[in-house]
Amino acid sequence: MADGAAAVSLHGVTKQFGEDVTAVDNVDLEIRDGEFFSLLGPSGCGKTTTLRMIAGLEFPTDGSVRIFDEEMGLRPPNKRPVNTVFQSYALFPHMNVYDNIAFGLRMKRVESDEVLSKVNEAIDLVRLEGMGKRRPNELSGGQQQRVALARALVNRPKVLLLDEPLGALDLKLRQAMQLELKDIQNEVGITFIYVTHDQEEALTMSDRVGVMNEGSLVQVGGSEEIYESPSDLFVAGFVGEMSFLAGEIAEPGTVRLSGGEVVRARTASAAGTKITLALRPEMVHLFDDRSEALAGRNAVDGSIARKIFQGDSMFYEVDIGASGSLDVHVENLPSMKRWEVGDVVVVDFHPEAALALPL
Amino acid sequence: MTLTRERQAHEGPANPELERRARAQESWRGFFHALPAYVYLILFFALPLIIVFVFSFASRSSTGKPRLENWNLDGWATLTDPLVRTIAIRSFTMALLNTVLCLLIAYPFAYWIATRANKRTRTLLLIAVLIPFWSNFLVRTYAWRMLLDSDGYITQFGEFTGLWGRMLFTLPGVFIGLVYGYLPFMVLPLYAALERMDWSLVEAGRDLYASGTEAFRKITLPLSKPGIIAGSILVFIPSLGAYVTPDILGGAKTTLLGNLIVTQFGDARNWPAGSALSGTILVVMLVATLVYFRTGGRTV
């Protein structure tokens, strides 16, 4: 587990392509040894470019990349103690599974009997026993992915870089592989840097997450912190579901919504600041009238505008008048009441669940 | 037609007879589409081959034209002549050397073009390679003859730097002309193979501790093999019959297969022998082409 030493540190790392395209803008980041760290963000946010700069497949226009406190500079990828699992797997089509996995070891001039034992160990680790003689085009997507993983891990790099490795797999397989990857990381103890645009994936697998948008690193923190305390509107909207209401801060701890309602919320700015109130749908409860609402919480009147059955839960869109509408997520427990469109309801939420985020 | 088929996809063949007739109609249409190509191939390819084959069994006459009587194997007997064997080996060696030289020059060249980042640059460079070959072959070859002659610029440059003398009528001169003529046939397939390459494989190789050279040797080179094979066959096969360039630049001192066949049909007035020789070379070329389609024709 993380022991505090920095496996990878980026200082002021910037990457520009030509004159106009800034793919990565002044990123400062420290990734701890033994950590499972995810870089999360939408397509084009610079997370893959950042990863490639750690790998040595791109060089920063500005800033420094250090791996275990060694400045990498213009060092080519073959001189760095990192290995990459590519999004397209990049398995060598003219070699079989064994030779693919053995490639890195052979490049390091490892003795052939040592190669044999290490490759077999790697094959067992990713559970591909017996597949050694097969060619990549004879394998399924999931199997190819595991070969790519074994090919990188067998070299026991100090840091493993993974570029959206599960993107091409179907949902069930992806979820299974997420668990497997986590297990492997625990077993092997190597630092994993994982790039993905799937926020659920990042939150479930990582020790810490770095959210990126348009080249900048917007927020870094543990999964819970990112989810419950997003630092700005972008992170709030990108991670999980959110309802947004416009308003301004009346006084610290209190927000006046655009429709006039006054609610208590988590604020961090001065009175008068225009903010957007962010609420997670599962933090909002519905009651028939105010008397049922819990004390110490906010209560707002509204009516059901839409309802969607989602299997284990109900999704309601509640119209609260001039202020807008709130999304509500209610689990379909036997005791829970189910409302219909048009029902008049009271929306209730704890002040701690409402985030007043500056525009 | 399409509507019927769509409905059938949902409900199963509503009318099996209709379906059978539709399929038959489709294959007839395919046949008629291919008919012009078949006719062309038969008239201009199969028929001449058959004629050549038939002539090889005919007998000589004083005028040279074969007499279609007294069928014999004399034409084929000439193949066993030791002189013919010498000439064949000479042509074979020349073709082989030409292929190797073309490969050595064309590979870095094709690699250079393929690694230019801008697509338009690559296209322009390719067109630039082809332009010289839109000019007349004889003009190009005689231009080389002039350049390599005693007062030619190449000779002057060579004498000035002390590197070489007159190359006209020498073996290196001949190969300059040959490589010049066949280079595009090697460049284009090599370029095609390299252009199609998945460069992320090279990145993966570098990531796995391979140096630039190692990544080239273990990844790029093997994956460009289909291009190498294709280019080699496209250069080697026509080179077997090449004789004009060696004549013009080599001074017509040596006989190659091409010369041999031409004289059989001309001065030697031995059409059957000429036919036998041509037939053999054609068969060799056909076999080599089949080999190409079996190995070089596809990617890994």
Add this chain to the structure above:
Amino acid sequence: MTLHQGAAPRRRTDRFLTATGWMVFAFLYLPIVVVIVFSFSASSSVGLWGGFTFSWYNRMFHNEQLMNAMQN
């Protein structure tokens, strides 16, 4: 697949490749250029430049046989 920076030839190799590229182009265009240039030279030998002239083109356009052949 696009050629990213990671797979592109390193600087020294790239210089070597570009050098061979231009040398091959020089080789390919040498005879063509020479023919064109010397079609304007007054001397009949290709080793020496004989002064600029259109005389060869003149003779060509007046040569009936050649003109017929070209039209054909």
